[in-house]
Amino acid sequence: MSEYQVTNPATGEVEATYPTANEQDIQQAIKKADDAYQEWQKTSIGERTDVLNRIADIYDKRRDELARIIATEMGKPVAQAKGELGLVAQIYRYYANNAQELLAPNTIDVDQGSASVKKLPVGALLGIMPWNFPHYQVARFVAPNVVAGNTIILKHAPQCPNTAEVIVDILKDAGLPDGVYNNVYATNDQAATIIEDSRVQGVSLTGSERAGQAVAKIAGGALKKVVLELGGSDAFIVAADADIAQAVQNAIVGRFGNTGQACNAAKRLIIVEDVYEPFVKGFTDAVRGISAADPMQEDTFIGPMSSVSAAENLQKQLDSAIQDGATVLVEGGMTKDKAGAWFAPAVLADVDSSMNVYSEELFGPVAVIYKARDIAHAIEIANDVPFGLGASIQTQDADLAADIADKLEVGMVYINTPSGSEANTPFGGVKRSGFGRELGTLGITEFLNYKLIRNKTSA
DSSP states (O other): OOSEEEEOTTTOOEEEEEOOOOHHHHHHHHHHHHHHHHHHTTSOHHHHHHHHHHHHHHHHHTHHHHHHHHHHHHOOOHHHHHHHHHHHHHHHHHHHHHHHHHTSOEEEOOSSSEEEEEEEEOOEEEEEOOSSSTTHHHHHHHHHHHHHTOEEEEEOOTTOHHHHHHHHHHHHHTTOOTTSEEEOOOOHHHHHHHHHSTTEEEEEEESOHHHHHHHHHHHHHTTOEEEEEOOOOOEEEEOTTSOHHHHHHHHHHHHHGGGGOOTTSOOEEEEEGGGHHHHHHHHHHHHHTOOOOOTTSTTOSOOOOSOHHHHHHHHHHHHHHHHTTOEEEEOOEEOTTSSSOOEEOEEEEOOOTTSGGGGSOOOSSEEEEEEESSHHHHHHHHHSSSEESEEEEEOSOHHHHHHHHHHSOSSEEEESSOOOOOTTSOBOOEETTEEOOBSTTTTTTTTEEEEEEEEOOOO
16 A cells, blocks of 8 residues: 555545655665756756746746645645645745855955855755645755755655645746655655765754654764744743733634644743733634534635644543643534544643643643743743743833743744744744744754865965
């Protein structure tokens, strides 16, 4: 049985199956990427940026079609899928517009002669990408590395094989030379083989902690550079002076966008006690008004979860929290009388550090609300988890926001807005949320050879 198949989460039906790669496929992909690198690195940055601009144009033209494929594969509502695809086009254009400057050599002042640092590609790279943002995750790895002159081997999530195939077509139609991007329907063992191959120079993974640990171990043993974007349990802090209505709206979007299946979702809502009651009332009233619906409808906010297994795992976490003593503010959970991966949003309170859910990532439409005595206590709660991806702060006091932001142990902080992503801002975290950065000026720096050219010849 193939690992790669499209199982519509709205119906539970298998709609397409794709053959898993064999060993010959893997070796061919590595060879093609390595061979293509020998030529691609010699092309001008201008030639590469032209390709990126054409990729962006194709994404704009095919947005509606691609959104429906996303909805079919992993249940994302089509309106949100179109938003993802719009961001993808922005990412390709950002690196097309800025690559010349980002890849320009740096000059160093020296006492005698000259010194400069060139920013050069390193070779073939492996990307291991997840299902929750199936085009965006690929774009933020591919765009900076392809424009830098590297080549790509891409292992997409097994439940997104149609998207993986479509990406190949888009890049080909944009004029990317054969072998610069290579899709493989690989197993985890085959991914390990790719990482260990001497022709592959690095690996980037977005996924779970467990996957990150496995990849980091293999890459470390092979002395390969690795970038990891892993889980998150982002805090959403509401200060006493916050605009409560706006904070509620931001929390709804931040927690339940993409049906709660985002690494940087607002998973822990930490409210200072002065405004705890009005926030909780506003938030729970809003959640009760949300129903999971057909992801193909433009006005759907929450669709099914990505798979039945994902919904079942989240249900186990929800049941465990309730059994351990958490208070249910909004009842939710798997829909038993309907085929597919349907999960009604739930809200919990009174979760403490004795419960497993306190330090786990809830990857789906379950929100946990904490009451903080004051801002200092809110920061303490926010930092008291093994993750450090992002956080959001709701306050009208700019100085207070800056002070909180400085004290949060995370890679990204958003003020008076839900956590998000933009083409020109870096994305990544600390602690068990991984290491390395994608997007923005930093996203192109991870897989480069910074070659020093030192010339002591007198002028």
